[in-house]
Amino acid sequence: MNSSYLLSLVTFGYFFSALFYLISLVIKKSGIGRLATGILWAVLAIHTGAIILRWVESYQLGIGHAPLSNLYESLIFFAWTIALIYVWIEWKIGSKTIGVFATPFAFLAMAYASFSPNMNDRIQPLLPALQSNWLIAHVVTCFLGYAAFAVSCSVSIMFLIKKPKTRLTKEQQGLLGYFPEIAVLDDLIYQTIVIGFLLLTLGIATGSIWAHSAWGTYWSWDPKETWSLITWLVYAALLHARMMKGWHGSRIAWLSIIGFACVLFTYFGVNFLLSGLHSYGAA
């Protein structure tokens, strides 16, 4: 058994977890919902094991670094953080419907890592610029932040779907009646963005400490840096609009979706469309 085998199990696991969340919403059987959650917990445990195993394998190969060094490994970690944050939210608010929208993100990240033809999944040694203790702090904080924004985006989508139907009774709303209350969703969008914003700030700060020791500049307007700043500015605007201007509901949900689009561009778009210091993230 090796980490690659476990990770392919994980990919299918997220698929089935997402599928069962959807089925449980459609046929309203709580047993299926519990099954979906059970699968998710098991998959998350295997996923955690696989990441640790890949770490161990890299030591066995005499390379020895945390599995956070290229696009493949970052996608694996991204999926893990999404699952982790979603599991925490499900446990906290006790609703499984968000799973319908959150688990597909974890599955898509895993599927992209596993099935993209240009993906390099070998464990490779670290280039001199990546040999830094700040690597782990930087990548972990950034991706936990990205995952919080991903969950916020899924909740925003749920909010926008449910909003037009709020005048109807729970029975008339059909499936949407099983979504958490609109006020709960609204609050959740905000809470997850606050977490994401804190972690993104921490990620940018640790990245600039690292850049300062590797290149002598804490900020060099490299496209990835700039896009992370653009993302930060969008969420900063959102938080000001909500806290100072009293914006709520649909407007915040849309801003949260725009914010996550910026996250996706920072993560993928910069690697494929622009060039810069972070180009090793592309392979």
Place this chain on the structure above:
Amino acid sequence: MTTTQSSKSIFSEVIDFFASVKLALVLLIVLAITSILGTVLPQEEPLGFYQKAYSPLVVKLIGFFQLYDMYHSWWFQWLLFLLSVNLIVCSLKRFSTTWKVIMAPPRGVSESLFESLSFKKKLSLPENPLDDRAYVSSLLGNRFGKPVSLTSASGKAFYLEKGRFSRLGVYVVHLSVLIIFAGAIVGSFFGFKGFLELREGESRDRIVLKGAQEIKQLDFSVKLDQFALSFYPNGMPKEYRSDLSFWEKGKEKEKAVVMVNDPFTYKGITFYQSSWDQYPLSIKLALKREGRETELLIPMEKKTAVPATPFSLQAVRYVNNLSNLGPALGIILFKDLEKVDQSWILADHPQFHGNRLGDFHLTVKGLKTRYVSGLQVNQDPGIWFIWIGSSLMLIGFVIAFYFSHQQVWIWIRETKDHQGETKTDVLIGATAHKNRGALNLKMEQLTRKV
């Protein structure tokens, strides 16, 4: 009178404009959108690059708006300046109010106070508690600190609070942004960024500053004692390492190793491993002319005579990889003192037809090379502003997002009910300066157990 009044109102309008959240939102969004431009348009390229790629009109726009270096352009700096003014004016304007609230004594109890609070509840006790203070503590525990007695017209009143200073969180965040900006300004005025190329064994006391092509004199000299590079088995680079020594007045003061991610600071100036190169010390050449072959060792850059001929050779340039053809040497052929020919000689391609100078065909038999280490040399006195600003920002976020000023009032009064029986009323009220929902929920839980 009217003129002063209107000028005053214009002044306060200007203040209101700069203090407004609307301006902050517009600036954040405009900064976000304009920042995209510099990630799409290549930055800091020579003018010719833009002239080749874009039409004359676009080149003119790029020139006027300084889009070739947009993050340092006049208008982008203006946007950042406006954001700073916005931050300062808005924070100052709100701060005086916040400070008054923080410093104000708690409001006394009254019916209207409880009306205004977000959480209010009335409990009825069959008899007066023996010890009011102990009763309050039993109700709320240590959650809100020690109860303070308030004077009241009737009964007994207590006030509890926590997180009073969390009202300052937002100012900590705003201040941290200004500190980071200040750090960037200090760095650009009092710091420098430069580059230094050192050959093994070479020592220098001057560096080339970035951009301006200026030379900066250091008050010490730095010597590259040795450069080493190593590779992984698969050929990926593993480590670049420069062994440096620092000299003052002909004396060695300190030795240091500089690697990628592991810089070294001497007298406030930091040296970073940035790049490396190779240069030849000497070249062993085979010369073929009119069927006769001779071997010759020529030191780099030194004109060397070809024995028994009026010719001499001088190797003036070396590149690691010329058009993907591998290492190449730029060699000049002299006859007596006159230059007669020059060409690139490819070291790894002995059969290359261009490997000739005049009547000579040249083959490189051996290269004795040494390393050149490229070092980034910086001084940034603003860096501590950046680290302090970033830390403050994170602390400020935690305060601003996860703490709130929570206030609780408790008023214990004796009243008579309809039958004239004496009973005790306990009025509990609470509010928070944000996230009231969470406080209301908590208060509901605390008072339910009574």
